[in-house]
Amino acid sequence: MRNPWVHDDVPDDTGNGYDGPVRLLAAFMWGSLALLVGGFVLLSGAGVVDLADGGSLGEVVTGVVAALALALALPLLLKLLAISRALALLAFLATGATVGRFVLAREPERFRALLDARDQLVENADSLGGLFDFVDSMSPAVVDGATAGIDVVTAAAVAVPVA
CATH class of the missing domain: 1.10.287 (Helix Hairpins)
Known part of the structure; x- marks a missing residue:
């Protein structure tokens, strides 16, 4: 018996993606991670959320969230690169400015x-x-x-x- 959560349910004739619960699980995980990281970046940049005022915990949280934001933006940037270089460059600059502003807002004393x-x-x-x-x-x-x-x-x- 095959486990549908482990084995790929890729049809042989199309070969362009996953079907069934694998696609649903991937969409849920990527969506929740994007909402979590994006929401934290936006709320922290607005000053609503501040987990640590300073110290090493704040620096670690800032580094992890910035790295996650860049990692989440990378597939989008690569997809845009296949469409248009100018659009990918614009998205790259916007992502860099957003993450940079987030890091600057969280670590001004540094x-x-x-x-x-x-x-x-x-x-x-x-x-x-x-x-x-x-x-x-x-x-x-x-x-x-x-x-x-x-x-x-x-x-x-x-x-x-x-x-």
Whole structure:
């Protein structure tokens, strides 16, 4: 006896999909997952739902929901790519903007810290550039001093007899 939930009920003549309870189960699971993730993204972006104010649990929830949203959008994007590249690009940009806005709304302090680090990096790069300019300006004197030191060492080595 075959289990219809495990075995594929694909007709041999059409070959374009599943029939029976497998299709119903797949539609239910994909639909409920899409509603759950989409609803959470929309409600969280609107500020209605906030599972964690901060900490590692909030970051994990944000990462998991963003990854699920992108994973749910991928089959749609691939289907649109078969229809039109422009339509797929538009859907890709809209999906990226929606998920990006969701992540930015959930983790604003992380992005503020990233912007502060960027400003500090720019200041450090300016001081590092000043250091490179200083080394470039003193390099002829250093080369002259190093060659003079080498000359002194070789002259001393030649003057000392080896026993």
